[in-house]
Amino acid sequence: MNFPTQSDQVREGRPGQTRLGALGALLLAGLLLAGGGVGSRAAEPAAAAPEPIYDPLEPLNRTIFVFNDAVDTMAIRPAGEAYQVFVPPEVRARVTNVLRNLKTPITFANDVLQGDGERALDSLARFVINATIGILGLFDPASRLGFPYHDEDFGQTLAVWGVGDGIYLVLPVLGPSNPRDTVGLVADYLADPLRLWLLNTEDEAWLNVRTGARIVDGRARTIAAIDDVKRTSLDYYAAIRSLYSQRRGAEIRNVSPGGDGGVSVFFPMTDPGSSDGGR
């Protein structure tokens, strides 16, 4: 679309030649395929062109973004950094695994709601195997037994059901989102069986422990990536907005394992498949 010289090439009509003019679409197709998808998806060409991100509330969003960035710089990033510096990788990997295992029931429910039997089975197997053989989720033997980690949330489920992104939103402290994913966030929170159980047993304090652990764990794993974005971008806000939308798209299409969705306070950009330290 934006390559004058190359759309000329297309007009010359060389068959099989990459249509550079639609590089954007191809990039997205690439994203689709990059996650190990099936080749048949290559047959959806220009339709997959990245939608421009609709951000009518940009001035307000930018204000909240600046606030979030300040909170991050002063509190969350330092916490993540301290955690990374003082806690050995082996221990951090165990924490990540436990947090993921606790999230598995929500992932399972969303797999089912999305009608994805295979991934629902993965989730179920992961939960059972890792809670038992994996000692309460400390270890992740399930990955090695052929049940790889993935994350689902209700925002993704709504997307699969056909709910669009709508407008871009920056939530205070919670970070980049949109109306659909905000609803998803609330739904997942309310339906979380662990939360309901802890509320019943009046052990709510553990919920705060978990939330704190999620924030620190998620942030520690993204320090390098976010520092890099901050350093190399001209407009940090716009760069994060773009990356958020790309990442969310990849999660919805299940080409990215996804992870910790909207729960992480800032922006969990890289969340590699298995964080079993000894990999």
Added chain:
Amino acid sequence: MLRRIFGRLGAATLVVVCLAGFPAMGEPAATPDQFVKTLADRAIEVVNSAELNYDEQVRRLRGLLIEGFDVPLMARFVLGVNWRRATPSQRDEYLKLFEEMIVQTYLRRFREYSGVEFVVDGIKQKVDGDYFVTSTVKRPGEPAFMVDWRVRDAAGGFKIIDVVAENLSMALSQRDDFSSVIQRYGGEVDGLLREMREKIEQAKGTARS
């Protein structure tokens, strides 16, 4: 399990390539994955070299970048619709600044990643003539992450046209970044050029420390 074995195989191949030295350097790589591997090895060698000072590292890295990346194509993609609206002199300056920014970004990244293991896993997909070469970056004590290199088989040999880290396209996010800057300057490309110059100066200030 399989993945681990393949990972090791990949590492072994990497070592073999290193041991073999760079006789293949002048010749065009036979396959896109081999091309990415060779290019990355040479870049890592430059940034890890103790004899080369900063300026020399930048010079050599720029050479590798220009050789291995289709920088003008990437630059035009990133500027998007604004490319058409830019004057010839704005385009010239933009291309120079873009190249400089890319060099700085990668120099820094490679320096930070010194000591990591870079394994090319192979060709993941071929989409409309472009190869997606997938690789894994393994950091000691940290989870590994996945980087895909979009490689085009052009007339002058293989060229990288995008880097996709954990499913995030650099070209796409940079395009969104740049277009937002131009928008803030009321559609003036000069505003973008000014910010690019500032960014480059800023990076130069911190790079040597």
